[in-house]
Amino acid sequence: MVVESGNLNFSTEDSSGTNLSANDSVRDTLMSREQSELGRTGHTVVAVFLGVIFLLGFLSNLFVLLVFARFQVLRTPINLILLNICVSDMLVCIFGTPFSFAASLYGRWLIGAHGCKWYGFANSLFGIVSLVSLAILSYERYSTILCYTKADPSDYKKAWLAIAGAWLYSLVWTVPPFFGWSSYGPEGPGTTCSVQWHQRSSRNISYVTCLFIFCLLLPLLLMMFCYGKILFAVRGVAKINQSSAQRRETHVLVMVVSMVSCYLLCWMPYGVVALLATFGQVGLVSPTTSIVPSILAKSSTFLNPVIYGLLNNQVLPGLRELWVRASRQPHPPHPAQQPSGWP
Incomplete structure (x- = not known):
C-alpha cells in the first residue's frame, strides 16, 4: 500500500488551478522522467525487490484467505x-505492486497521467485501511482481555461496523486530493505515483500534516497503548503463576514487539521522508532516496499476514490441514475449535 513518498521537480503552484493544467503537469513530469537518475541497473534492482514483495505478499495473504474460507470456525468477529x-x-498486491514493478522494468510510468492518479489513490486507500485496521485490532484485543468485555462469537455487528468505519475513515483522507486538497502524481524516479509530498502550497502542507497525524501517528499510539497495557497485565499474572503464565508472557512479548516493530519498520521511514520532502530543504530527499521507504512500506503486504495470520495459533492448524490435504494425507489434523482473543 500504499502511500509512497518522494521529491520531484514539480511546479509549486497552488492546487486550485484547473484540472486540465494539473493533468498537463503530471503528463509533462511523466515524460521528463523517462531518463531516470537510477539508471538501468537501479531500476532492475527495484523491480527485483518489488517482484519478491509481490510474490510473498500475494501468496501469504492468499494462504490466510484460503484458511478463513475453508474453516468457518475461524470466522469470529475479531478475526474478521x-x-x-x-x-x-x-x-x-493486485492493484499496486504489479504496475510499479512493470514501470521499474521499463524505467518509466506506463499507464498515463490518469492511471497515475488512480494508482496513487487506490494504494493510499488500501494502505490506510490496513493501518487503521491494525489499530482497531489492537483495541479489540485490549477491550476483550483487560476491560472484561465478554466476546460474543455470534455478534458480528460490531466487527462489521469497525470494518466499515476503517474504509470510510480511509476514504475521508484519500478522496480530498481529487478536489484540490493536495494532489496525486508521480514520485521518486517516476515509476510510482502517490501524494505529491514536495509541493509547498498551504493546501498540500496542511494535507500532509493531517495525513501524518491522523493516519500514521494516531494508529501507532493506539497500538502502543493497547499492547503495552496487555503486556503489563500479563506480566502481573506471571508474578503469581510462575509456570504457564511466564510462557504466556514471553509469547505476548514476542507478538507485541513483532507487531509494533513491523509497523515502525514499514511505515515510520515512509512518514519521515514524506515530512522531510514537505518541510525540509528543497532537494533534501532525492528521487533515489525515496525508493527505500517506498519499498519498506510495500513490504507490509507480506509482513502483516505472517505476523497476524501465519503465526496465529488459530490459523496455523488450518494452514497445516490445507497443506496435508494438498499432500493427500488420509488423516489430516483439525484446527482448534475454540477461538481465542489473542493469537
Missing part, C-alpha cells in the same frame, strides 16, 4: 478484522 487487513493487503 484480521481478514480485512489481509483483503486490503491483497488489493495492494
